[in-house]
Amino acid sequence: MSNQFRIGLYMAAATTALAVSAPAFAQETTAPEQGGVGDIVVTAQKRAQNLQDVPISVTAFDDTAIKEAGFTNSLSIGDQVPNLEIKTFGGVPNIFIRGVGNNDFNASSIGPISIYRDDVVVASTGSQIFSLFDLERIEVVRGPQGTLFGKNTTGGAIQFFSKLPDDIFEGNARVGYGRFDLFEAEAAASLPLAEGLSVRVAGIVRRRDGEKTNLFNGEDVINVDEAAARAIIRWQPSSDTDIRLSVGGGRDRSDYLENKPVGTINGADLFGYTDPFPDKANLLNFNGPSRNYSDNVFVNLSVAQDFGDFSFRSLTGYDKSEVDNRVDVDGGPLRIDEIVFLTDAEQVTQEFQLSYDRGPLNAIVGLYYFQEDLDADSDADLLGELTFAQGALPLITRATRKNKAYAIYGQASYAVIPTLRLTLGGRYTIDKVRATHRADLIEGYFDADIPNGTPVPLVPFASLKDTFKSFSWRVSADLDVTDDILAYASIDRGFKAGGFNIGIITSVAERTQVDPEYLTSYEIGLKTTLFDRRLRLNLSAFYYDYTDLQVLSVNRQAGSAVPTLGLDNAADATIKGIEVEATAVPTDWLDLGLNMGILDATYKNYLSGAIDPVTGDPRDFSGNRMPGAPKFTASTFAQVTIPVGDFETRWRVEYNYTGKKYYNNAEDELISSGKGYGLLNLRFAFANPDQGWELAAWAKNVTGKAYIVDATDTSGFGFVPRYYGERATYGAELSFRF
Numbered sequence: 001m002s003n004q005f006r007i008g009l010y011m012a013a014a015t016t017a018l019a020v021s022a023p024a025f026a027q028e029t030t031a032p033e034q035g036g037v038g039d040i041v042v043t044a045q046k047r048a049q050n051l052q053d054v055p056i057s058v059t060a061f062d063d064t065a066i067k068e069a070g071f072t073n074s075l076s077i078g079d080q081v082p083n084l085e086i087k088t089f090g091g092v093p094n095i096f097i098r099g100v101g102n103n104d105f106n107a108s109s110i111g112p113i114s115i116y117r118d119d120v121v122v123a124s125t126g127s128q129i130f131s132l133f134d135l136e137r138i139e140v141v142r143g144p145q146g147t148l149f150g151k152n153t154t155g156g157a158i159q160f161f162s163k164l165p166d167d168i169f170e171g172n173a174r175v176g177y178g179r180f181d182l183f184e185a186e187a188a189a190s191l192p193l194a195e196g197l198s199v200r201v202a203g204i205v206r207r208r209d210g211e212k213t214n215l216f217n218g219e220d221v222i223n224v225d226e227a228a229a230r231a232i233i234r235w236q237p238s239s240d241t242d243i244r245l246s247v248g249g250g251r252d253r254s255d256y257l258e259n260k261p262v263g264t265i266n267g268a269d270l271f272g273y274t275d276p277f278p279d280k281a282n283l284l285n286f287n288g289p290s291r292n293y294s295d296n297v298f299v300n301l302s303v304a305q306d307f308g309d310f311s312f313r314s315l316t317g318y319d320k321s322e323v324d325n326r327v328d329v330d331g332g333p334l335r336i337d338e339i340v341f342l343t344d345a346e347q348v349t350q351e352f353q354l355s356y357d358r359g360p361l362n363a364i365v366g367l368y369y370f371q372e373d374l375d376a377d378s379d380a381d382l383l384g385e386l387t388f389a390q391g392a393l394p395l396i397t398r399a400t401r402k403n404k405a406y407a408i409y410g411q412a413s414y415a416v417i418p419t420l421r422l423t424l425g426g427r428y429t430i431d432k433v434r435a436t437h438r439a440d441l442i443e444g445y446f447d448a449d450i451p452n453g454t455p456v457p458l459v460p461f462a463s464l465k466d467t468f469k470s471f472s473w474r475v476s477a478d479l480d481v482t483d484d485i486l487a488y489a490s491i492d493r494g495f496k497a498g499g500f501n502i503g504i505i506t507s508v509a510e511r512t513q514v515d516p517e518y519l520t521s522y523e524i525g526l527k528t529t530l531f532d533r534r535l536r537l538n539l540s541a542f543y544y545d546y547t548d549l550q551v552l553s554v555n556r557q558a559g560s561a562v563p564t565l566g567l568d569n570a571a572d573a574t575i576k577g578i579e580v581e582a583t584a585v586p587t588d589w590l591d592l593g594l595n596m597g598i599l600d601a602t603y604k605n606y607l608s609g610a611i612d613p614v615t616g617d618p619r620d621f622s623g624n625r626m627p628g629a630p631k632f633t634a635s636t637f638a639q640v641t642i643p644v645g646d647f648e649t650r651w652r653v654e655y656n657y658t659g660k661k662y663y664n665n666a667e668d669e670l671i672s673s674g675k676g677y678g679l680l681n682l683r684f685a686f687a688n689p690d691q692g693w694e695l696a697a698w699a700k701n702v703t704g705k706a707y708i709v710d711a712t713d714t715s716g717f718g719f720v721p722r723y724y725g726e727r728a729t730y731g732a733e734l735s736f737r738f
Contacts, residue, residue, distance in 0.1 A: 055525070097143075182207070338384060351369070433468070439458050441455070571604070656679045
């Protein structure tokens with residue numbers, strides 16, 4: 001057994017033992033109504049249920065947990081969820097759940113993890129990174145969700161739910177200041193407008209100077225500049241009708257997360273540059289653009305009507321995003337390998353649901369429609385100012401994609417006996433994909449003093465189209481072993497639609513078409529609430545049979561000096577693992593938590609297009625660990641609450657650990673996190689609950705750990721860019737309710 005596995009088991013045993021033993025002294029005098037873990041209501045099955053009654057692996061955060069964890073944006077939750085890994089490159093989020101994810105940096109990529117905002121899918125990569133504020137809860141649903149969720153949920157779904165308007169005037173506000181001149185301001189308020197009609201408005205601003213220094217010009221880099229707002233109008237003319245209109249958007253003018261390169265040719269990169277401070281993650285040395293700009297607007301309309309035992313719901317969504325990312329890929333002082341990613345995406349969704357709930361039967365049927373229009377352009381100045389080849393590789397890529405998806409689905413749960421329920425569901429989906437693509441070399445494109453030359457079609461224009469059809473399904477059974485213990489077993493089949501490789505490529509051979517990928521999941525689990533509600537302990541174990549994986553890989557052909565990017569149905573894989581989630585309240589003043597994931601995700605057979613430089617044969621990646629799949633992840637916290645007169649103090653310590661992970665298919669040590677890393681976070685709050693105000697101080701990455709969050713496989717060009725996480729940060733904030 002590896003050290004990571006031992007550490008995980010020790011942590012689980014210690015936390016559970018403490019949680020189990022402590023309540024024994026208090027449970028006779030403390031009733032469940034007076035303490036213990038609270039219920040969390042989730043909608044992972046498209047209906048409101050207690051988290052402990054849902055036979056699916058779900059991690060949920062209520063508004064208090066979101067606040068205590070200090071989540072800032074949609075990608076910041078990864079450290080708190082077992083077997084969830086999130087990174088970005090080129091402004092594209094790469095999300096992995098249980099090793100299933102997307103390792104493609106092109107904005108035209110489509111991941112197998114779906115993100116939902118108030119039940120509406122957010123498909124465009126340009127819209128998936130957004131500020132978190134005024135949320136009711138977050139749900140992370142693990143495993144294929146092939147029946148009730150649309151768009152490519154082979155690996156799972158992440159859902160964000162906004163707070164809804166109340167019929168009374170109330171609100172809250174928060175202002176904070178921290179290291180690197182961090183400034184945050186957030187406010188929200190509910191306003192009653194008329195009988196049954198109310199509105200809630202909310203917004204946030206977050207700015208911070210760069211937490212790293214660029215030695216090339218002496219400036220701070222990786223600045224943060226974000227703002228977002230949202231308004232929800234809710235009309236309830238009767239107890240059976242609920243109509244909600246949400247309008248919102250966000251603006252991001254932050255820097256791009258730049259890198260520290262590692263040379264692969266005699267200790268330097270291809271152009272003779274060596275990092276003068278390789279051991280100082282906060283010192284960069286690049287000469288190039290660094291921006292991660294985006295604008296997003298969305299409009300959602302939800303109409304719900306109850307008819308006795310039936311409920312009808314219509315969900316309409318519109319989303320538009322524009323992204324302008326400018327990246328210095330090599331991270332060096334020469335103006336080379338600079339890429340501009342320009343993305344414009346627009347989507348429309350419509351879903352109709354009809355549900356029935358009476359007696360032993362709960363059922364839902366639905367229709368789903370999705371339409372997306374994407375323009376993805378990239379301007380790559382590959383050789384830049386190199387005197388021997390200036391302007392030789394100005395690669396200009398223009399791509400579009402029009403995607404339409406149609407689906408009909410249904411799922412029913414039936415209580416065979418009061419304690420045993422069987423569930424059967426299915427979904428039939430049709431995806432129609434149309435794309436155009438071209439890549440030209442245009443002399444003088446990046447030189448304002450030279451007129452552009454005639455485009456040379458390196459990859460000639462092509463119009464591509466195809467239709468993909470698939471049936472996904474779910475079979476499960478769940479049993480109430482006792483009133484506080486639920487056991488379940490399930491088999492799920494999910495799929496991700498096929499498509500085309502229309503990113504940055506240099507040959508027609510790279511413009512490949514991929515077929516759908518499929519995943520069959522086998523899972524068993526326990527959900528328990530024990531010891532007079534002092535312990536909530538959920539366990540799950542799973543096995544995945546993953547076929548026809550769509551894999552993006554960097555290939556190096558024999559006799560070729562330029563690596564190629566291949567997107568192919570290149571591999572099958574097997575994934576298996578265990579997850580533990582425990583929350584304990586041994587006494588009314590102590591809260592403990594543990595989330596832990598153990599994962600074994602490997603390619604079963606994968607003969608790549610890359611050539612072994614020694615043997616000249618294709619490289620065999622079979623048996624390699626999949627990208628974004630550390631063997632062990634864990635997050636723990638302990639929080640002590642101490643009353644001081646009319647006030648309350650809360651002391652929280654949090655430790656998040658991520659095991660070693662690779663960022664490419666070849667298990668290259670240079671293109672990995674290097675080793676596992678742990679981050680220590682602290683928070684102290686002084687509050688008056690009756691008056692509704694709180695003054696808090698916090699610190700993240702207290703020990704100043706330098707850790708690698710991403711690395712790009714550009715070794716064929718003579719360097720590997722490695723991206724480091726945030727340095728130690730700290731601050732204080734004041735929040736209050738009104």
